[in-house]
Amino acid sequence: MPSFGLGHLWFLLIAAGWTIALSAIAFLGGGVLGFFIALARISESRLLRGLSGAYVQLVQGTPLLILLFLIYFGLAIIGLDQLPALIAAGAGLTIYSSGFLAEIWRGCLQSVPKTQWEAAECLAMTRWQRLTRVILPQAMRIATAPTVGFLVQIVKNTSLASVVGFVELSQAGKLINNSTFQPFAVFLTVAALYFLICYPLSAWSRGLERRLNVGRR
Amino acid sequence: MSAVVKLTDVHKSFGPLKVLNGVSFEVGRGEVVAMIGQSGSGKSTALRCINALEKIEQGSIEVCGHAIHGEKLDKRALRLDVGIVFQSYNLFPHLTAEQNIMLAPTCVKGIGRREARELARDCLNRVGLADKAGHYPEQLSGGQQQRVAIARSLAMQPKVMLFDEVTSALDPQLTGEVLRVMEDLARGGMTMILVTHEMGFARKVATHVIYMRQGKVWEVLPGHRLNDPDTPELREFIGSDL
Numbered sequence: 001m002p003s004f005g006l007g008h009l010w011f012l013l014i015a016a017g018w019t020i021a022l023s024a025i026a027f028l029g030g031g032v033l034g035f036f037i038a039l040a041r042i043s044e045s046r047l048l049r050g051l052s053g054a055y056v057q058l059v060q061g062t063p064l065l066i067l068l069f070l071i072y073f074g075l076a077i078i079g080l081d082q083l084p085a086l087i088a089a090g091a092g093l094t095i096y097s098s099g100f101l102a103e104i105w106r107g108c109l110q111s112v113p114k115t116q117w118e119a120a121e122c123l124a125m126t127r128w129q130r131l132t133r134v135i136l137p138q139a140m141r142i143a144t145a146p147t148v149g150f151l152v153q154i155v156k157n158t159s160l161a162s163v164v165g166f167v168e169l170s171q172a173g174k175l176i177n178n179s180t181f182q183p184f185a186v187f188l189t190v191a192a193l194y195f196l197i198c199y200p201l202s203a204w205s206r207g208l209e210r211r212l213n214v215g216r217r
Numbered sequence: 218m219s220a221v222v223k224l225t226d227v228h229k230s231f232g233p234l235k236v237l238n239g240v241s242f243e244v245g246r247g248e249v250v251a252m253i254g255q256s257g258s259g260k261s262t263a264l265r266c267i268n269a270l271e272k273i274e275q276g277s278i279e280v281c282g283h284a285i286h287g288e289k290l291d292k293r294a295l296r297l298d299v300g301i302v303f304q305s306y307n308l309f310p311h312l313t314a315e316q317n318i319m320l321a322p323t324c325v326k327g328i329g330r331r332e333a334r335e336l337a338r339d340c341l342n343r344v345g346l347a348d349k350a351g352h353y354p355e356q357l358s359g360g361q362q363q364r365v366a367i368a369r370s371l372a373m374q375p376k377v378m379l380f381d382e383v384t385s386a387l388d389p390q391l392t393g394e395v396l397r398v399m400e401d402l403a404r405g406g407m408t409m410i411l412v413t414h415e416m417g418f419a420r421k422v423a424t425h426v427i428y429m430r431q432g433k434v435w436e437v438l439p440g441h442r443l444n445d446p447d448t449p450e451l452r453e454f455i456g457s458d459l
Contacts, residue, residue, distance in 0.1 A: 119307035122268060123321035123373060124296035133320060137311045 004185045008176045015172030016193045022158045022168055023197075025090040027151055030097025037102035042109050044127070052102070059099025064160050068092040072164040089161035089168075097154050104150060108143040109135060141212060148205035152198045169193055220279070221246050221377055221408050222267060227276035229262060236262045238432035239276070244377075244425075249409045251419035251440065254429035255454065260412045263429070264379050267410065268301050281376050297325075300375035304382040306362040308354040314341065314365045315350040318372045325373070340368035344398045360391030364398055371402075378402065380411035416455065419443060428454065 040052035059067075072088040083091070112135050120130040162171035173190035177183050220243040229237040236259045244250045252260040265271045266278060269285050269292050278285035281298040308317050318337035322328045328336065341347050344364035354362050363383055370378060380399065384392040396418050403409055403422050413419055419426050423440035428451045436448045446452050 115303065115305060115307045116309065118270065119303065119309070120321075121292075122270070122296055122299075122301045123369070124293045124325045125321060126293065129324050133324060134309055138309075141311070 002180055004176065004180050004182045004189075008180070008186070009189065011176065012169065012172050012189060012193060015167055015169045016197065018167065019155065019158050019169040019194075020197060022086070022089055022093065022161055022166070023151070023155045026093030026097045026154050026158065029090065029094030030101050030154075033094060033098035034101030034105060037098060038105035038109060039131075041102060041106040056099050056103050059095060060103070064092065064096045064157055065163060067096055068160060068164050085161070085164050085166040088164050089158070089166045092164075093154065093158060093161070096157070097150070100150060100153075101147065104146050105139070105143055108139040108146070111142055112138045145205050145209040145212060148201055148208060152201050152205070155198055155201070156194065219246075220244060221248075221281055222410065223277075223279045224263070224267070225277045227263070227266060227278060228274050229259075229266060229271060230274060236432055237266070237273070240429075240432070240434055241276075242427055242434055242437065244408060244410055246408055247406045248424040249403045249407075249422055249440075250411070250425050250427060251423035252410065252412045252427045252429055253414070253416070253419060253454070254435075258429040259432040260427075260429045261381055264301075264381050264410060264412050267377075268299050268379055269295055270301075293325075297373065298376045299379060300370035300373055300377070301379040301381065302363070302366050302370055302383050304385050306354070306359070306366045308362055308366055308369070310354050313351050313353055314346065314357070314368075317354070317365060318369045321369070322372050336372050337368075340372045341365070343371065343401070344368045345394070358391060359387050360394045363387065363391075363395050367395075367398055367402075377408045377410065380409065380413070382412050382414065384413070384415060416443065430454075 037052045037055060040048040041056070043049055043052075068089065071092045072083065072085075075083060075088075116134055116138065117130055120134040125133065158168055159170035161168055162174070165171075167175070169190055173186050177186045180186065222244040224243075225241050227237050227240040228235075238259075240259070240263055242250070252263065254260050262271060266273050266285065267280055269290060273286055276286065280295060283290060283295045283298070285295070308314075309320065312320065315334065315337045318340055319330070319333040322336055323330060323333045338347065338350065341350055344367055346361060346364055346368070349357060349361060349365070354365070357365065367383075383399075384395050387395065392415065396415065399409070399411070399418075400422055411423075420440050420443040423443075426438055426440050426443050427434055428436040428438075428446070428448075430450055436446060436451050438446060438451075443455065446455060
């Protein structure tokens with residue numbers, strides 16, 4: 001039986017690269033989707049508010065695991081060719097993060113006082129101008145810390161992508177452990193790699209929070 | 218003289234609470250009208266109705282040719298003619314004083330940045346804050362913030378200015394500097410409607426004073442006669458102020 005060595009470590013590092021790639025896809029995809037859903041959540045149209053609210057409830061109420069199963073196996077059954085693992089995992093994580101980011105950002109948008117909307121409205125600005133020139137710059141300040149905090153959740157949740165056969169950090173660890181049977185060495189290394197990815201993010205998030213609380217509001 | 222602002226039998230409720238109960242008055246060009254009265258008498262609501270921030274249920278409001286009560290009201294066109302200043306300033310905290318003033322002229326009227334900056338300097342000058350252009354709102358005192366808010370509104374060159382208790386959050390000294398700016402505006406011929414608790418200012422500057430009580434216009438009198446009202450209610454209200 002081979003023992004855990006440099007070759008394995010290299011394999012884990014490459015898998016960690018895939019974890020980062022998958023996190024980036026989920027964050028960017030979920031960010032774009034979530035942004036528009038957050039806007040729909042504060043829209044003047046009752047229909048848009050209702051639909052986006054239902055979407056958020058649905059996504060937040062579904063385990064990510066089930067979401068991944070649905071996309072990977074479900075779409076194959078209704079006739080679409082089985083999706084490549086990266087696409088399926090990316091799509092599942094995108095949907096998942098869009099539901100949470102939309103809700104985080106809705107809160108941030110709504111925490112900007114109503115009087116700011118009103119002041120901009122009284123200067124004859126359109127709703128879009130009010131949003132982009134007055135509300136968003138203030139909401140983004142508030143949103144940075146919780147958004148970066150959520151990024152950590154995304155990184156850790158990419159481990160679930162292993163269920164659709166995607167070889168990211170966790171799956172790579174499992175594969176190596178199957179051949180070496182040195183769970184402590186293997187999974188402690190895996191955990192350390194996750195920590196190396198997540199720690200800078202949470203440190204950054206804490207830093208942002210401190211700065212924004214003390215500094216200009 | 219044709220009225221710039223004309224309210225006719227305006228009614229407005231918040232749920233079961235009747236706030237405006239048949240309010241009518243007119244404001245002519247260049248006039249300064251001060252609305253006074255107890256809290257809850259409907260004066261702020263009447264002011265907000267003039268700018269279509271509140272919907273009215275009955276009656277009509279005409280402002281610079283815009284029918285506020287109408288179905289086809291173009292709110293943006295209305296807001297180009299009417300400026301409003303709030304009690305809580307409502308400056309944009311992420312922008313400097315100058316940027317606060319430049320924002321609407323550039324994005325609403327499409328004025329170039331260079332010209333907008335000059336306009337901002339000019340407006341800051343008029344409120345005596347030329348040296349604060351680069352300051353953020355939180356670096357300014359309440360009185361200075363309120364003057365920037367007035368400058369921001371002025372930069373849109375409105376035909377009517379509304380002031381909603383603009384000095385209520387300020388101490389007497391800061392109140393004085395804001396009132397001086399408003400007095401200059403009035404002398405410059407600006408049509409102004411202000412909700413205020415500053416009786417001295419109303420007496421000195423207002424063409425007319427409107428005393429609101431229980432959602433109605435209780436008494437209208439020239440500013441200089443504020444010491445000598447006709448109704449006992451206003452006499453009592455003034456008396457309680459001294």
